[in-house]
Amino acid sequence: MKLATIIALCAASLATMTDAYHIYNADVVNCRSSPSTSGSVVRTYKANDDVSLTCQISGQNIKGNALWDKTTAGCYVSDYYIKTGSTGYVTGKCDSGGSPPSPPPNGGGDAGPMKDDYPYPGQCNGVDPWRYFKCQCTSFVAWRINSRLGVKFDNYYKGPNWGNANTWGDAARSTGVPINNTPVPGCVAQTNSGSAGHVAWVAKVSGDSVTVEEYNYKRHTYSTRTVPKSSFNYIHIKV
Structure with missing residues (x-):
């Protein structure tokens, strides 16, 4: 492959994502399949993790910010949780492929699946890690x-x-x-x-x-x- 072709491909690749930004405003942040809390959780990031963005898109309003950032993992994080230094676009707009998903009814969040996932079933003696009595x-x-x-x-x-x-x-x-x-x-x-x-x-x-x-x-x-x-x-x- 010619050197000029390699340089062109590298330039095109670099143009599709921005520099890394920090996760903040929460200890753990969900990266979702769509720009809404109704989207399934693809992966999570921790506070101060570095993420690179491929594009941004308008979606569900989170704490006054309706912008969502698509990371190089291919999932979306509310811009509220990524320290880009701007409340507006810092990279190109995503190809929406239609209108963004509607936010959940009543402005709701994501409660997760309904199931008994409590870690102490039947173990009701003593204090839990959160300083409460177990099974309360x-x-x-x-x-x-x-x-x-x-x-x-x-x-x-x-x-x-x-x-x-x-x-x-x-x-x-x-x-x-x-x-x-x-x-x-x-x-x-x-x-x-x-x-x-x-x-x-x-x-x-x-x-x-x-x-x-x-x-x-x-x-x-x-x-x-x-x-x-x-x-x-x-x-x-x-x-």
Whole structure:
């Protein structure tokens, strides 16, 4: 192959991607099959990982940023999580092949599959790594926040003692974590009802109903329920 041809091919290859940028704004970031949280997770990146971009495209709005970046792994990361130094395009637009996928209903996030993936079933003695008693509702939700959202949450998240479920609302407010009456998949359902309150994981939202996954609603075991969304407050750790 002639030298001029090799140089031309190298130049063309370089033109398809930019310099590496850092992952930030989260400990773990999902890279998805499409520019939306409804896209399947292809791979994950950790904070401060370097990623190179092949193109960018408009997609689901994430924290005020509707731009998504396609990495050299062939998947999409919200531009909110990539430190490009700009809120606009820093490389060429992706060939969309049609309109970008619509965002999930209700502006929702990604709750993951509905299944009992709690690591301590039937092992209900002692304290878990998140400083909660095993098989309690708080332990299950702390596990989900860590495993599904990639957030290093524990009983002293951002400083205060989150304690029993009936004090999670106050802890969220004191630390600036959003809490409201609007459920989205992947947020925490919280109520002060009962002697210690209750928290659950929001799996689905449909109209005025919400489906939650939970532990210890039925004596130290996993269960699901679909209830009116007015049954809970909703804590948005990440979504």
